[in-house]
Amino acid sequence: DADVTQTPRNRITKTGKRIMLECSQTKGHDRMYWYRQDPGLGLRLIYYSFDVKDINKGEISDGYSVSRQAQAKFSLSLESAIPNQTALYFCATWDRVKSEQFFGPGTRLTVL
């Protein structure tokens, strides 16, 4: 079945380290998104990309960067991780025909 996958699923790192979270999709969708989930805050949009050459900041982009290496791949980087970036991170795609968002399984990141 077509899918959205994220690696790693869990990561523990230290303050100041550079971290990359990867997302791949086999759905053939051109639009991809990164969200973070914090308890009591729901999901908030970090970055989104409508195609390989179109990348946009979301609500909470400070401290993050992204790379859209191909239509199927969208990576999120934390250049210098800090403890308040501890969260659950979701990658998602958007089906423009169905107007539906499909989520990956999430990456749980802990910054010590």
Added chain:
Amino acid sequence: AQSVTQPDIHITVSEGASLELRCNYSYGATPYLFWYVQSPGQGLQLLLKYFSGDTLVQGIKGFEAEFKRSQSSFNLRKPSVHWSDAAEYFCAVSPYNQGGKLIFGQGTELSVKP
């Protein structure tokens, strides 16, 4: 600015009882509206969506939601809750011309008593 409010952080219902989860949004026009469910340790699964037309929409797992324009609400309902419905539920909106940029509510955690 657009926003979504889920007033209830945590709800507990007995198995077999009815359920209503509230969602209110703030937006100038009718957005796309969604309800997602997140089971413990899992990703998000779409329960149902509303774009236009009939204001009562049916979703998976026996859920339904009603769009009320006058109240800017999109409440989720289920007539009889099962223990497997225990999860966190998120309401989300997307402006119709910004497909995919979802704005989420804070979530409502549902517990089910035997």
